[in-house]
Amino acid sequence: MKRKVKFIIAIGVVCISASILFGLCSCYAFWKSAGYVDGLWTCYNTSTKKAYVGHCHWDGDESKMEITVPDTYEDYKITSLGGVTSSKPLVFGPEYPRELNGKVSGCSYFELPEEANSENTVELTVTVHIGKYIENLYDRQWRYVEYTSEEDYNDRIFYVFNYYYICSEENKTFYSKDGVLYLKSNDEKAKFVVGGDQ
DSSP: OHHHHHHHHHHHHHHHHHHHHHHHHHSGGGEEEEEEETTEEEEEETTTTEEEEEEEEOOSOTTOOEEEOOSEETTEEEEEESEEETTEEEOBEEEOOSEETTEEEEEEESSOOTTOOTTTEEEEEEEEEEOTTOOEEBSOBOOEEEEEOSSOTTOEEEEEEEEEEEEOTTOSSEEEETTEEEETTTOOBOOOBTTOOO
């Protein structure tokens, strides 16, 4: 009887250990950065064989606001927009240049401030092509970037990013309509989830 109890306990310990190990494999500590790959900051996980993309390089040219997310990085499936590496969230969206038109970038946020108005705001459409393996929208995406004159703080301009999604018809999680991303499971609009899967 005692042997049977010990055996059951041992099985339980093995199952719990395996569960913990599986969880650790997908945590941020196991993600490695490949740096910029075709203009997209890319990270990959050797345990899960998955990859995600974060910010993309943007040189400030308003006519080239287009992001194409590939299906794979080497032999890793790209399954997420945004993610976390070394406990730091990697937000999806254009990575803005430090200086633009004589102004310096202050910061990029997720909600426009009250100071933004029709005179100091430029609306930019960011076309995003996503592939068949994308299944997660992690954390958030950049909403805008603010540029300020070093001589006059009131001389500011806000570049607002409006995302227009074009989704692969082979994608099993999402579909796009009129630039909006929807969930195939319930036809609801897809949202970036803070602390979600990657």
